[in-house]
Amino acid sequence: MRTPLVLGNWKMHGSQAFARGLAESVRARSGEFPGVRLGVCPPYVMLPIIAKALDGSSVAYGAQNVSEFAEGAYTGEISAGMLKELGCSYALVGHSERRQLFAETSDQVVQKLVAAYGAGLIPVLCVGETLAERQAEATGRVIEAQLQPLLSHPEADRLLAALIIAYEPVWAIGTGQTASPEQAQEVHGDIRRLIRARAPVAADELLILYGGSVKPGNAVELFAMPDIDGGLIGGAALKAEDFCAIAAAAAASKRS
Ligand code: 13P
16 A cells, blocks of 8 residues: 655745745645645755754655765765755655756666665655657657666665655646646556566555646546556645645545
């Protein structure tokens, strides 16, 4: 039985005051969604204020990125140990914006994942194809290539039992163009099959989140799909009301 997760990715938005207010609003309503885990990923510098705002609540928090290195002369980087010390539960790795805008490779992303796991964080590995790749019918191949460094890692069994995967089609991110429930389910099912071939037990327990223009109006249908275990929410996570409506959709769709 997989407990759905609704995780907000705030990206590079807001201010300290905004972050505190948003976290407090989510916290205030967090008891309304039985059987759903909630989390938020604010910008790094807002983590201390979020830690305070969510202290003692069931709402977890995490970072949007993490260094692959443990410590050293890596100007501008933040280590997994530093995030753990701030009370983070999650670290996103390999978000498509990091891959596209900051040239992160799938090998590097797995190094980040291993660093996060090693520090006791739950890595959230993001994968997804571009519009051109989908149109070229290369979606399956692209996702498999993104997962390959993980699947061939010597510690793959252990890593696969400890991480979360987020399928985020690049063409659906911030565009208002959501993948249909069927399109998303097809990829989620393929991801779970790929993982099953390597780690059969972990595959059934693995959370696979969908991300890309999830809104209150489309969340129920998406979350009703058998291999969609919650969402990674961008724009709609910046409004407590929308984020909570999406959490309610997760609670409703997984109840039966
Ligand atoms: P949107 O929900 O704004 O499309 O963003 C999705 C996303 O990138 C979450 O990581």
